[in-house]
Amino acid sequence: xxxxxxxxxxxxxxxxxxxxxxxxxxxxxxxxxxxxxxxxxxxxxxxxxxxxxxxxxxxxxxxxxxxxxxxxxxxxxxxxxxxxxxxxxxxxxxxxxxxxxxxxxxxxxxxxxxxxxxxxxxxxxxxxxxxxxxxxxxxxxxxxxxxxxxxxxxxxxxxxxxxxxxxxxxxxxxxxxxxxxxxxxxxxxxxxxxxxxxxxxxxxxxxxxxxxxxxxxxxxxxxxxxxxxxxxxxxxxxxxxxxxxxxxxxxxxxxxxxxxxxxxxxxxxxxxxxxxxxxxxxxxxxxxxxxxxxxxxxxxxxxxxxxxxxxxxxxxxxxxxxxxxxxxxxxxxxxxxxxxxxxxxxxxxxxxxxxxxxxxxxxxxxxxxxxxxxxxxxxxxxxxxxxxxxxxxxxxxxxxxxxxxxxxxxxxxxxxxxxxxxxxxxxxxxxxxxxxxxxxxxxxxxxxxxxxxxxxxxxxxxxxxxxxxxxxxxxxxxxxxxxxxxxxxxxxxxxxxxxxxxxxxxxxxxxxxxxxxxxxxxxxxxxxxxxxxxxxxxxx
Amino acid sequence: xxxxxxxxxxxxxxxxxxxxxxxxxxxxxxxxxxxxxxxxxxxxxxxxxxxxxxxxxxxxxxxxxxxxxxxxxxxxxxxxxxxxxxxxxxxxxxxxxxxxxxxxxxxxxxxxxxxxxxxxxxxxxxxxxxxxxxxxxxxxxxxxxxxxxxxxxxxxxxxxxxxxxxxxxxxxxxxxxxxxxxxxxxxxxxxxxxxxxxxxxxxxxxxxxxxxxxxxxxxxxxxxxxxxxxxxxxxxxxxxxxxxxxxxxxxxxxxxxxxxxxxxxxxx
Numbered sequence: 021x022x023x024x025x026x027x028x029x030x031x032x033x034x035x036x037x038x039x040x041x042x043x044x045x046x047x048x049x050x051x052x053x054x055x056x057x058x059x060x061x062x063x064x065x066x067x068x069x070x071x072x073x074x075x076x077x078x079x080x081x082x083x084x085x086x087x088x089x090x091x092x093x094x095x096x097x098x099x100x101x102x103x104x105x106x107x108x109x110x111x112x113x114x115x116x117x118x119x120x121x122x123x124x125x126x127x128x129x130x131x132x133x134x135x136x137x138x139x140x141x142x143x144x145x146x147x148x149x150x151x152x153x154x155x156x157x158x159x160x161x162x163x164x165x166x167x168x169x170x171x172x173x174x175x176x177x178x179x180x181x182x183x184x185x186x187x188x189x190x191x192x193x194x195x196x197x198x199x200x201x202x203x204x205x206x207x208x209x210x211x212x213x214x215x216x217x218x219x220x221x222x223x224x225x226x227x228x229x230x231x232x233x234x235x236x237x238x239x240x241x242x243x244x245x246x247x248x249x250x251x252x253x254x255x256x257x258x259x260x261x262x263x264x265x266x267x268x269x270x271x272x273x274x275x276x277x278x279x280x281x282x283x284x285x286x287x288x289x290x291x292x293x294x295x296x297x298x299x300x301x302x303x304x305x306x307x308x309x310x311x312x313x314x315x316x317x318x319x320x321x322x323x324x325x326x327x328x329x330x331x332x333x334x335x336x337x338x339x340x341x342x343x344x345x346x347x348x349x350x351x352x353x354x355x356x357x358x359x360x361x362x363x364x365x366x367x368x369x370x371x372x373x374x375x376x377x378x379x380x381x382x383x384x385x386x387x388x389x390x391x392x393x394x395x396x397x398x399x400x401x402x403x404x405x406x407x408x409x410x411x412x413x414x415x416x417x418x419x420x421x422x423x424x425x426x427x428x429x430x431x432x433x434x435x436x437x438x439x440x441x442x443x444x445x446x447x448x449x450x451x452x453x454x455x456x457x458x459x460x461x462x463x464x465x466x467x468x469x470x471x472x473x474x475x476x477x478x479x480x481x482x483x484x485x486x487x488x489x490x491x492x493x494x495x496x497x498x499x500x501x502x503x504x505x506x507x508x509x510x511x512x513x514x515x516x517x518x519x520x521x522x523x524x525x526x527x528x529x530x531x532x533x534x535x536x537x538x539x540x541x542x543x544x545x546x547x548x549x550x551x552x553x554x555x556x557x558x559x560x
Numbered sequence: 561x562x563x564x565x566x567x568x569x570x571x572x573x574x575x576x577x578x579x580x581x582x583x584x585x586x587x588x589x590x591x592x593x594x595x596x597x598x599x600x601x602x603x604x605x606x607x608x609x610x611x612x613x614x615x616x617x618x619x620x621x622x623x624x625x626x627x628x629x630x631x632x633x634x635x636x637x638x639x640x641x642x643x644x645x646x647x648x649x650x651x652x653x654x655x656x657x658x659x660x661x662x663x664x665x666x667x668x669x670x671x672x673x674x675x676x677x678x679x680x681x682x683x684x685x686x687x688x689x690x691x692x693x694x695x696x697x698x699x700x701x702x703x704x705x706x707x708x709x710x711x712x713x714x715x716x717x718x719x720x721x722x723x724x725x726x727x728x729x730x731x732x733x734x735x736x737x738x739x740x741x742x743x744x745x746x747x748x749x750x751x752x753x754x755x756x757x758x759x760x761x762x763x764x765x766x767x768x769x770x771x772x773x774x775x776x777x778x779x780x781x782x783x784x785x786x787x788x789x790x791x792x793x794x795x796x797x798x799x800x801x802x803x804x805x806x807x808x809x810x811x812x813x814x815x816x817x818x819x820x821x822x823x824x825x826x827x828x
Contacts, residue, residue, distance in 0.1 A: 082771070085771075085775045086774075086775070087771050087774045087775050112777040112780060113776075113777040115775070116775065116776070117771070117772070117775035119768060119771065119772065121765075121768055123721055123765065124765055124768035124769045124772055125772055126717070127714050127717075127769070127772060127773055127776070128692065128713065128714065128717070129691070129692060129717050130692060132786075133692060133786065133787070136786035137773075137776055137778070138776035138777050138778075139784075139786070140783050140784050140785060140786055141776055141777035141778045141779075141780060141783050142777045142783075143780075143782050143783055143784050144784060145784060146784060146785065146786060146788070149784065149786045150786065153786070176717075177717070177720065188772075191776060192776070195776065195777065335727065380731060383735065385731040385734055385735060386731065411739055412734045412736075412737045412738055412739030413737050413739065415734065415735070415737070416735065416736065416737040420735065421731075421732075421735035422735075423728070423731075423732045423735070425728075425732075427760070427761065427764070428728055428729050428732035428733075428757065428761070429732045429733070429735065429736050430757075431733060431736050431738060431753060431757075441736065441737065442736065442737050445737050446737070471760065485736065486735065486736070489737065
């Protein structure tokens with residue numbers, strides 16, 4: 021990419037990072053998010069940052085990107101953190117940051133504008149901007165590529181998650197940063213999207229030589245791309261003195277992964293080639309330790325609880341125009357499924373196939389477009405056969421649904437209230453709350469605000485709150501997305517226990533290991549044909 | 561919802577005009593109509609505006625879909641003016657407290673037409689103007705602070721997302737036992753809770769977006785623009801159109817002798 025006309029052509033000067041005794045306490049917190057960090061990263065190094073949740077990885081990336089807010093308003097900084105010997109805040113555009121949620125990585129509504137945004141803010145001259153935009157789009161494979169070829173005015177809202185993240189990378193590249201910071205860039209993506217983004221990052225680093233710091237739980241994805249792994253641990257910043265340093269381990273990937281394997285596994289890191297131990301289903305191993313009783317009827321494997329017949333699903337509602345009602349276009353149709361007590365049903369398939377939509381319809385949260393969801397007598401217990409018509413309180417004691425984003429389900433401001441919410445409204449089940457607090461390790465958080473928990477804690481809480489109402493069917497939408505290995509193993513073990521105790525578990529997931537722990541049947545959905553059916557319905 | 565915010569598929573002539581020129585034209589018409597309350601100026605302006613609709617790619621159906629709240633507001637405004645204003649002339653209708661006289665009817669119809677004539681240009685402007693282009697023009701040509709303009713533009717993109725989020729949160733809360741069925745007070749309570757959930761999500765999304773924007777160097781004093789907002793010959797016509805409609809409204813009212821500044825006392 022020689023560009024003789026601008027002063028500094030390839031122009032990417034890899035950045036160096038130096039942290040000395042650095043620590044940061046967020047406003048309103050009593051302990052530091054990260055504590056006593058000593059770390060030097062040479063220009064051009066590619067570093068994978070690992071550690072359990074709560075180790076301050078995101079805080080470090082935000083600080084390096086210069087977006088950590090101001091010291092003062094009750095937040096506190098100790099030690100020093102410098103990029104090229106200067107405070108990150110003082111050099112806009114030196115670092116580019118990509119976060120987890122693809123929706124908020126896009127700023128503007130046209131593809132080309134979004135890539136240009138950063139460069140505009142850095143006062144890059146107009147001709148140079150469009151040159152950079154073109155190059156960046158080529159580099160991330162959104163133009164002239166098998167994985168995408170979009171016009172500059174393509175609406176960014178029409179991109180998939182993986183494409184949005186690659187777009188964000190293009191926007192970062194157009195700033196020509198010396199430091200690229202990725203904060204769990206693939207946590208919200210399906211397996212295909214993960215590889216898309218990883219490969220695009222690799223290509224861009226090879227080309228620019230920029231320094232990379234990436235935070236990610238899944239080591240296998242990034243292992244071959246980085247040349248150093250740094251493991252952080254939560255610091256105990258008690259003023260008692262003898263505090264632990266933030267860096268637990270530091271070295272080249274092979275060494276760290278071999279030498280510190282056990283340590284990493286204990287910290288919840290996804291070490292390549294290691295699947296965390298989970299409790300086996302009692303069907304395979306004769307473990308009868310189902311310590312958890314589900315529902316009232318106990319284990320009655322195989323009883324039919326819920327069935328769908330010729331079901332067509334859509335998130336949209338029927339529209340009314342004048343006196344005619346236009347039904348929505350189903351994203352899937354002709355679905356027949358059976359949900360059996362004590363058995364798992366796994367719904368798989370590529371993005372956009374309508375997996376979540378199907379699960380939500382099955383769970384009585386969306387109205388079927390056509391066909392029916394029918395609850396058997398054993399489940400409905402006098403509430404009627406159509407779960408969508410049940411009252412909310414009837415629903416939660418029969419079918420519990422755990423959403424992909426735990427925050428969507430929080431209804432109170434305190435963890436304990438959150439757990440008591442269901443039982444209190446149903447008038448029973450409070451005794452289970454105690455058990456759930458213990459089992460899902462939430463006891464120390466009872467007074468915390470749910471929104472302030474870490475990702476893993478939020479996930480455990482959201483599962484616990486739904487289970488507190490004793491549903492016989494549990495529906496989970498991508499429960500393992502973005503979870504560390506410990507939370508993953510806990511969740512899988514816990515669900516296998518529930519299954520053995522007679523609960524039925526329906527999960528939408530891309531996670532093969534997860535579904536193999538649960539066993540049961542798999543239902544694979546392919547994207548519906550965008551042909552005749554769509555047009556036929558659209559003509560109404 | 562998200563599609564409604566873009567102009568894809570609309571290739572009408574006025575989409576190519578500079579948003580600022582369109583804005584000034586609309587402002588001129590609105591200003592003139594705000595000065596007088598009379599039938600003639602409002603109807604003249606309304607006729608002129610209706611003639612422009614095809615140029616903006618608008619149809620009656622689209623107009624209704626996008627502007628029905630404004631249209632209904634104008635009609636209600638006219639109705640209430642007709643029944644509430646002081647009576648003059650022959651009484652046409654007298655049912656209890658509602659009485660409509662010739663004078664008050666005229667005033668009411670004038671009010672309604674005025675409301676429509678003021679609302680339509682706004683709908684017209686939004687129908688043929690991409691928010692991105694408007695932001696470009698406001699920041700580059702009108703020299704509004706770019707932080708404000710671009711911040712608003714980025715926030716606008718989140719509005720569509722929030723509509724989807726609203727639905728998801730509604731389902732997620734039902735799955736927690738918060739009903740959308742039930743008695744009206746229960747529904748109102750559930751609605752408030754859902755709004756709070758949406759507000760929380762909106763703030764979180766907004767703060768993440770703010771971090772994204774800041775990390776891309778947004779917030780400095782200076783910036784360049786990848787696309788220049790420029791004027792063309794079309795914009796002269798757009799301005800001229802605005803001036804012609806505004807002037808025609810005034811002249812017609814003057815000629816008919818109905819022009820009446822709002823701040824003067826109503827004639828009997």
